[in-house]
Amino acid sequence: MASSKVRPRLLFADESGQIYDHPGLLMMTRRGDEFALPRPDELTPLPKGSDVFLLPGRSAVGFDEETGEAICLDENAVAAFVCPAYTITGVSSYVTQDDAPILPLVAYAAVGYANGRFWVAAKKVDEDMRQVFSGIPDERIEKGAQKLLKKYPDNRLMGHLARCALTFGCPAAKNLALGRFEAPLPTSQTCNARCVGCISHQPEDSGFCSPQNRISFRPKPQEVVEVMLEHNSREKKRPVYSFGQGCEGEPLTEARLLEDSIRAFRKAGGTGTVNINTNASRPETMEPLAKAGLNSIRVSMNSANPGLYNAYYRPAGYDGLEQVKETIREAKKNGLFVSLNYLFFPGVNDTEGELGMLQDFVSDLKVDFIQLRNLNLDPELYLDIALPYAPGANMGFKHFKKRLKKAAPWLNFGYFNPFLG
Structure with a gap:
């Protein structure tokens, strides 16, 4: 019906x-x-x-x-x-x-x-079946994770991800265990932002319980490369490898580790799309990462309004959206595909003022793709933060997408990091 x-x-x-x-x-x-x-x-x-x-x-x-x-x-x-x-x-x-x-x-x-x-x-917003596990027996996922633990007993990163699949049911880790789609590559223990809705680290007085445990060690490049090559050997059609997961901080704080790992992966014949999910806080890292073999970055944002962005992300080691814009410019200059991980909240992001600022942001920087994801937070807590910056009537999700596409006809929408071929 x-x-x-x-x-x-x-x-x-x-x-x-x-x-x-x-x-x-x-x-x-x-x-x-x-x-x-x-x-x-x-x-x-x-x-x-x-x-x-x-x-x-x-x-x-x-x-x-x-x-x-x-x-x-x-x-x-x-x-x-x-x-x-x-x-x-x-x-x-x-x-x-x-x-x-x-x-x-x-x-x-x-x-x-x-x-x-x-x-x-x-x-x-996306037809990709990347995180659909219906019809896949739990035993198959468990068998795949146990096989990785046995094959790489000394690889701490592989052990961390296998246990994430077995214990927490992390969709990204489950896909690694199954050898399909996108492989997660958490590396960073620290972050240079203090996001209100951070899922891996919350202060004791926040009232929240972090649903994921942040990684407790710094992987060696060899450990990262082993995960990438293992996934590359199993996912033959469209392998994606993503730094920047829910169980870590900001991956660009480990830019040298990422650069060394990507370069070694490419030197070993590794194929596919290497991506970084990031807050885009360090523009100087884009050129060396691109030269090492990075393909794309996904930039996390809740708003193109500097006030609302800062109220949610609470930058602690960078200057907010101006630094984000500079990182995107450097990424585009070095041939990287740029997605926004745009945290959509009904009645905030689809107001006239918010849409206008996003249209300008996307058009000025020639953003390639927007992943329309949901902002995971107590709604009233977020509205207390957001409404002073985004008052007024909303146009609805359908018209928001339509008008954004009209302003930037090259722009595509989805939910997951695209395989770039």
Whole structure:
């Protein structure tokens, strides 16, 4: 059934976690400081690999068609964590109680129920099956990880990644164990930013629990190269290797290690796309890394607005967006493919002011690709940070993409680091 004809009902949950659909209230979404019905063209059947869960200390809010009013229930609100390749178009609508705990570091999509299925406020932005594991037995992943541990008993990086696959279920590490798609290459123990939503390091008074453990050692180039060559021997079609993972700090703080590793990999005949996921804080590293054999960088950003960027990333060892821009210029000058890891939040990034600054940023720097990813943070915490910089009405995800593409016709969209051939 087409989503334009769907009117999902509100979901709510009791204290035991049992989820119900409300017989008289419709699902609502939050976009910035606006509560509204979901836009019909931004609804999607809840994809496989997604989760629906209750939000503690938050009361569900739905729409009463008869009165035209939003109704707040006593019961818990419900949200969806949408699987990779989907971007959230509307946040779950709720009222937060005074004693509500801070929510974990995930994204909170609005979700409802209609015609015998769940519907979520999100749109698919990438057809790549890179992080789809349905149909792959856990035993196969475990066997692959154990094989890597046995084959490389002295390689600390291989051991770290194999254990990530076995213990934490990290999608990138699981793909390494399976010998497919993109291999993760964490190297850095430190970072020169203090991102509010950092998933590997949080101060004790932050109220968050880091969902990933940061790498506890500095790999040797030989260890990095062994991981790359092992993946290269198994993924024959479109191998990608990415420095800059959730279990590390900023990879450019280990630029010399990356340079030595990439050069040795290429000298050994290594093929494929070598990428760095980075905050783009060190422009001087681009030329030597490109000469060593780097293909692309993915630059993490929540906004092209310097104020909002600094409020979220909290740079501690660089000058914010001006240094980011200089790094991108150096990357393009040295022939590198540049993606933005753009952390989209409905009602913030799709406001007129935010879109205009992003259009200028992309056009001036000739960015090649935008990965439309979700900002994983308690929504109200982020809105407290963001709304002073991005007030006003929002245009919605569909129009945001359309207008950005019109301003930069060469630009492509996705979710994952592309294989460059």
